[in-house]
Amino acid sequence: MSRRESLSERMKLSWRKTPIAGVIFEPGTAVEYRTGDWRMEKKPLINQEKCIRCLICWIICPDVSINRLQKPYGKYEETLEVDYYHCKGCGICSAECPVKAIEMVEESRVVA
Amino acid sequence: MSRRKRSYKTQGVVSYLGEAPKHIGKIKASSQIPGAYTGDEAAAYAAKQCKVDVVAAYPITPQTIIVERFSDYVADGEVDTKYLYAESEHSAMSACVGASLAGARVFTATASQGLALMHEVLYLASGLRCPIVMAVVNRALSAPINIHADHSDMMGSRDCGWIQIYAENAQETYDLIIQAFKIAEEETVQLPVTVNLDGFTVSHATESMKVLSDEDVDKFLPPRKPIFKVDPETPITVGAMALPEYYYEVKRQQEEAIQKSKSVVKTVGDEYGKFTGRRYGFMETFGLEDADAAIMCLGSTCGTVRSVAKDLRAKGKKVGLIKLWMYRPFPTEEFLSAVEDLKALAVMDRAISFGAPYGALCSDVSSALQNTGMDIRILNMIYGLGGRDTPPTTVRDVFDEVLKTAKTGKVKERIRFLDVRD
Numbered sequence: 032m033s034r035r036e037s038l039s040e041r042m043k044l045s046w047r048k049t050p051i052a053g054v055i056f057e058p059g060t061a062v063e064y065r066t067g068d069w070r071m072e073k074k075p076l077i078n079q080e081k082c083i084r085c086l087i088c089w090i091i092c093p094d095v096s097i098n099r100l101q102k103p104y105g106k107y108e109e110t111l112e113v114d115y116y117h118c119k120g121c122g123i124c125s126a127e128c129p130v131k132a133i134e135m136v137e138e139s140r141v142v143a
Numbered sequence: 144m145s146r147r148k149r150s151y152k153t154q155g156v157v158s159y160l161g162e163a164p165k166h167i168g169k170i171k172a173s174s175q176i177p178g179a180y181t182g183d184e185a186a187a188y189a190a191k192q193c194k195v196d197v198v199a200a201y202p203i204t205p206q207t208i209i210v211e212r213f214s215d216y217v218a219d220g221e222v223d224t225k226y227l228y229a230e231s232e233h234s235a236m237s238a239c240v241g242a243s244l245a246g247a248r249v250f251t252a253t254a255s256q257g258l259a260l261m262h263e264v265l266y267l268a269s270g271l272r273c274p275i276v277m278a279v280v281n282r283a284l285s286a287p288i289n290i291h292a293d294h295s296d297m298m299g300s301r302d303c304g305w306i307q308i309y310a311e312n313a314q315e316t317y318d319l320i321i322q323a324f325k326i327a328e329e330e331t332v333q334l335p336v337t338v339n340l341d342g343f344t345v346s347h348a349t350e351s352m353k354v355l356s357d358e359d360v361d362k363f364l365p366p367r368k369p370i371f372k373v374d375p376e377t378p379i380t381v382g383a384m385a386l387p388e389y390y391y392e393v394k395r396q397q398e399e400a401i402q403k404s405k406s407v408v409k410t411v412g413d414e415y416g417k418f419t420g421r422r423y424g425f426m427e428t429f430g431l432e433d434a435d436a437a438i439m440c441l442g443s444t445c446g447t448v449r450s451v452a453k454d455l456r457a458k459g460k461k462v463g464l465i466k467l468w469m470y471r472p473f474p475t476e477e478f479l480s481a482v483e484d485l486k487a488l489a490v491m492d493r494a495i496s497f498g499a500p501y502g503a504l505c506s507d508v509s510s511a512l513q514n515t516g517m518d519i520r521i522l523n524m525i526y527g528l529g530g531r532d533t534p535p536t537t538v539r540d541v542f543d544e545v546l547k548t549a550k551t552g553k554v555k556e557r558i559r560f561l562d563v564r565d
Binding site: 044045046047049051052053054055056058060 | 270271272333370371378379380381382383385389390391392393395396397399
């Protein structure tokens, strides 16, 4: 069962099986809540050619929505990607990127 | 007239309880030490013997002696308790919630405005299922400012999800606080409990009573075993937001816990009875085996009512008393079986529920009677606000009226305001 399914399963729990006092006994479950649904209009898009892997966006993202993937790209050993399930589209990464590699684009733009 | 017939008839004091189960309470207290205590001192002494881990409190008349005595115990090294001097009752209760979630046994005490200031946090304590025990020394609420007894403070927080117990005197305050910890910490309950005692009448009056030895209290009340706690070793999230998808289920579960706590209250009351010879439960009744008319009330007034009822019964009047210990959860079934043969019942409320059809206790009584087919005339008496004395003559008046109502079946006044200047 994936984490997303387990969340929706949990939402169907009867009051008898709901954990006492609404306590969450498992750590790190916030990841199951897809705050990316809150994003309005624009989303960040990383230009892999321009990106210098300085990791400023990875540090400053308030929603921990920049993922470091072990996927070589050109001379770099890793690739940075946006986690659109959790990115709220605040645009801080785009504003802070020293090489202007992150552009805020229309939500409807298909990301390859 | 259709009356529900029940298996257990009422007999004498604490009559509704029936036979105590044989398997409960094999142990007995080794000795009981007589002494003179005020209600407040009795509360502090009980908390001390219950070996509470944390007390966070703020002093307020007429609760002050409780926290004074307890800080003496701390200063004298008689207890191993962390005492937090909070800057307000709101902070005091917040600290209690935190400590309780960390697995501590927690005690606090307040009164009147202090309870009102705690109001917000009371719901956190019950919602987060913290088995805190709090002595509430009942006092009127401002305005006008007043320091004397009535039940406006606790009735104002009636729906906060706490188990609410009312004590008649210092002895009951002591006994009920010890039982309160046992009830609150029971695995299926996990709810906070208030033990209410009337300001000054009980809190500051010295009475002769009996206390248990420390070893006996230890035998009766083992250390708390939290079913969950905030602990860095095994991280959990407490107090997470619960939006429309979850909130209702959590609250429904809380309601089930407080309703189901009735069986625990009964078991603990029976156990304490076997242990000390003083048996507790939901309510104590007097004279109901043949009474036509009765008075129902909470707290210290029950003593006056019992005394007047004894006199009247000696003169052949069929009157009785229902003294409710357990106000929340309201013991509906037990109440109904206690009143099944009554013709009229006067319910005495020591607080006004402004604009309501009845006072708080009377509202509960009349809704408990709803749809049962019992034909009992209900009179609501508001009395003793702001510490207004309720002498035996007033109680005799009430008995006269309720006897008249029992005879004629006619209710003269739905609500009467006793002893108010006209």
